[in-house]
Amino acid sequence: MSQQARIDVISGAYGRANRKIEFPKNASGKHESMSDIFGTNVFSIKKMAKSLPKPVFENFRQQLKGGHTLDKVTADAIAHAAKVWALEHNATHFTHWFQPLNDTTAEKHDSFLSLKTTFDNGLAEISALETFSGSELCQSEPDASSFPSGGMRTTFEARGYTVWDTKSPMFIQDGPHGTRVLYVPSVFISYNGEALDEKTVLLRSSSVISKAALDILNLIEPASEDHPRAQNIYTTLGTEQEYFLVDRGLYALRPDLKTTGRTLIGSLPARHQQLEDHYFGKIPTRVLAAMSEVELELAKLGVPIKTRHNEVAPCQFEAAPIFEEAMLAVDHNLITMDVMHRVAHKYKLKCLFHEKPFKGVNGSGKHCNWSLSTDRGENLLSPSSTPETNYRFLLFLVAVLKGVMDHGDLLRTTAASSSNDHRLGAQEAPPAIISVFLGSELTEVLDAIEENRAVDRAVAGTTTTQMRVQGTTLDLKVATLPKLNRDMTDRNRTSPFAFTGNKFEFRAVGSKQSPAFPVTVLNSAVASALLEIKEDLLKQMGDKAVASEEDILAVIRKYITLTKKVRFEGDNYAEEWVKEAEKRGLPNIVKSPEAFKRILAPNNAEMLTRLGVFTQAELESRFHIMNEKYAKEIIIEAQTLWGLLVQHVLPAAFSYRRELSESAAALKQIGAEAAPEMKWLAQLSPLCSDLEDISEELDQLLNEQAPIEDPEKAAEHACYKISPAIEKARELCDKVERLVADKYWPLPKYHEMFSTL
Incomplete structure (x- = not known):
């Protein structure tokens, strides 16, 4: 591997012609829609x-x-x-x-x-x-x-x-x-x-939440000819899939990308995402061609992709589907990832689903937009025009709040992995504290109900006599522009679990993981809350067959008060929130090995086994698998990085140091000034020594890891011992990359991978 290999690949990338997509034709010879x-x-x-x-x-x-x-x-x-x-x-x-x-x-x-x-x-x-x-x-x-x-x-x-x-x-x-x-x-x-x-437990959780939700509906809504009872409740899901695309030739020259899915070394270029010009920018021609073929293939497979666009980071993109029943949506998301991989290959691109393939720019998530619907097509999380009197909506809303409050740590577990640890809380994704954002209008509605008063429209942000889902109308002061209906709430992109109109968006999920486990846990947590609410409703109802408005409102008010601590409307990235969350008793689980333990926490394990979604053996199995997978991924990264150090980085540094030494010696021999060369040597030589030391440290830590058979201890050693050494080695490598002459550097650099689409 050499600089020439990089040059050849880059030159070829700029000269590549796009494939011609063959759209199917009908009997008359016209392209089908x-x-x-x-x-x-x-x-x-x-x-x-x-x-x-x-x-x-x-x-x-x-x-x-x-x-x-x-x-x-x-x-x-x-x-x-x-x-x-x-x-x-x-x-x-x-x-x-x-x-x-x-x-x-x-x-x-x-x-x-x-x-x-x-x-x-x-x-x-x-x-x-x-x-x-x-x-x-x-x-x-x-x-x-x-x-x-x-x-x-x-x-x-x-x-x-x-x-x-x-x-x-x-x-x-x-x-x-x-x-x-x-x-x-x-x-x-x-x-x-x-x-x-992943699918068996998802199917179980879907059955559990369907029954729990139906029980609630049967208590609060009398059936009639005009309004027959729902026979099934199902969760809906829309998965916003973020991903990176890089030239396949450059990818082939990066052993770390090929082996681990992320760059273990790499210096951030002068220009990356700071100008904010990639997000929603013009889609590169080769990428657009690949996207179009992906959408064609997915259409044949019944996968309804609705949106495509550039994401924030260079080479980062997103595809989002139309919402479907969650069980089918999970299948379709996995099919989407597979088709993206295969089609990208045809365009000499590599599709990267790792949450953080490039350090210093935004990583990728898989935002899971979740809601509940009846088999009559009614969205149970739709606030309607007057949410303060839409008791059905409010009951299901507080059930979600209760489920997240009781089992937020378990939701955090579902987003835990060695790769997602690089993304969560890194100013591009929600932090590890699981809280719920509702927005000013719904917050005012809940506060008013709790305090037994009328909704304050000024506080809620509306001036209409009735609170509307679409919120207020904005006057843009331009007569030729149509009126703009402002949504009920602003978006809070820092929230890990935000209400977005008629659904909740779980933003913490990592881009490469299946959405099945997060949805399984969310279904289960909400089902458990619905069962609690059902018991409270039955107590409130007494001998009545159907709950009265007073009964329902009393239960809603109770759960509004119970769940206040999990609601947060501010900046989830702020240090003040970390302190406030600690006061509220909300866990801040930063590292994955700590998150894994929550699956066996008594309250979580009891809930999942009581509902029949998992057996105790299945929970212990999953705990074992998560720890084992985490440790193996860190070990693979450390071994790969050690290979990069001894086979690529150090040889490049030694070669450049030798050139500087020989140049300085030759200059001194003829009596010329060699101070610049000596200054550069003075910076490079200590780094070479430090790199040699860290390579030995990595080797020693890997030898210490080898005999650890217990998966939990192996994950902890990988997290708290090996990962810091990997980061330390990376910092040194990135300093060397900035110092070593380009002709000696064998690996494609960030600016080359960012600019060859």
């Missing part, structure tokens, strides 16, 4: 209804509603219909697609091809045919000991099962050279039935 393309590679409910006999489809529909289990006849019929559809789309294989506990997805491809043997006059005749049975559709068997299990599966206990998630539709993915595969979304469990994945 995105709405025409949408879902063409999905075996949707509508397609199933058309391809299945009506009784079979009705059985399946009842199974989706929880009416009964899937019988063999129905499963076989669905499998046959799926196979016919897949073969029509040139698929040759099928796979159970699942989400193990490693922030990735997994798949094992099986061919539709089977052999049939017939006998004619004693001679065997072998013929080939495509088959797909109901048993193959419903169940498969990967090696459970080869995935993270936290001790629930050992090497000799290999059996595990993937089981078709019937609520998530099958789809076809395009592979290389025209190959296609039918994907069957599945859960992954052990031989004994323990959850070994």
Whole structure:
């Protein structure tokens, strides 16, 4: 690796032509619209209804509603219909697609091809045919000991099962050279039935919150012909996915990016994000081409991407979908990440989902916008025009506040990782203190209800006779501009959990992690709060079948008072908030190993096991996995950095030091002034010594880490011993990078990676 390699890659990047995207055409030869393309590679409910006999489809529909289990006849019929559809789309294989506990997805491809043997006059005749049975559709068997299990599966206990998630539709993915595969979304469990994945617990939590929410609705809203009872409540989710794109050639020259997903060394260039000109700026041509192809591929897969734009940092971008049912939204987010990776490769780009690939500029998150909806399409977190009298909204609002207050530390756990530690609280993401932002209008509504007084419109920020969701109308003093309806509240980008009109935005989640675990915990925490509220309502109601307004208001007032400490409207980055949060008793969990412990805290473990979302064994397993993964990631970073030091940074520094020494000696020999060279040597030589010392320190710390078998102790050693040494080594390397002549520096620099899109 040399400076010339960097130059060659950069020159090639500027001269690259974009791929031409081939949009599908209809029978008349015109390009199809995105709405025409949408879902063409999905075996949707509508397609199933058309391809299945009506009784079979009705059985399946009842199974989706929880009416009964899937019988063999129905499963076989669905499998046959799926196979016919897949073969029509040139698929040759099928796979159970699942989400193990490693922030990735997994798949094992099986061919539709089977052999049939017939006998004619004693001679065997072998013929080939495509088959797909109901048993193959419903169940498969990967090696459970080869995935993270936290001790629930050992090497000799290999059996595990993937089981078709019937609520998530099958789809076809395009592979290389025209190959296609039918994907069957599945859960992954052990031989004994323990959850070994993200989806199983998410499905459990969805069932729990649905029942708890329905119980509340049945107590406060009498059913009628005009307003029938809801049969199901589901959580909705929209995941804003942030990511970085860098030239693949430069990425290939960075061993740290390739191995760890982030740059372990790198000096910040003179210009990065400080001019604030990248955010919402013009999308680079190559990036826009890649984005367009990503959206085309996702449209075929039924993934509704709505927004794309430049993010704050150089090379950083965002894609946001239309909100969907949470279970499907999680699948779609993971599909989105996969498609982004594959399409970026076609444009000689590398897609980076690490939360902090570049030090000194903003990192990436995955903002999870969460809400509750009935099967009639009603958003239970919509304030309506008069939130102070919308008791249904207020009950669910205080339930969310209570859930976050009681289990905020557990929500913090869901965003904990070695990579997200670099982002949380770093002036670009919420801090580690979990609080809730409601905005001035809702805050005034809650305060007024608590104090049993009328809402003060001046305090709330409205001048209308009724408080409106859209807030006030702003006069822009320009006659040609349309009126601007101001939203109910301003946004608070420093809040980890903010109300944004008719949903909550959980901003702490890291960009590379699955949103399943955060949503699972949020569902569970709110469900637990709803069950408490239900008991209080029943006590308040006495013998009444339906709660009166006075009953509901009394319970709302109680929970407004109970949850005041978790509400915060100010700057979450301010040091004053850290002190205030401590007074309120809100935990400030800065490091991940401390956050991991909260999953086994008695109040959190009791809640999750009582609701049936996790078993105690599954919680202990996840605790084990999180610690083990954290320690391994830090170790990999330390080993990679040690290699960079001894194989790249120190040799570059030594070469430049030798040139300076030889130059100074030659100048002195002819009697010329060598002071500048000697001054540069005086700066560089001590750094070389310090780098040598830190490389030995890293090596020693890694040797100390090796015998630590307990995952919790291993994570703590990695966090409090190895990580500081990594940062110390980085500071020294970055100083050396600024001193060493460019021709000696072998690694692509930040300014080169930031400017080659």
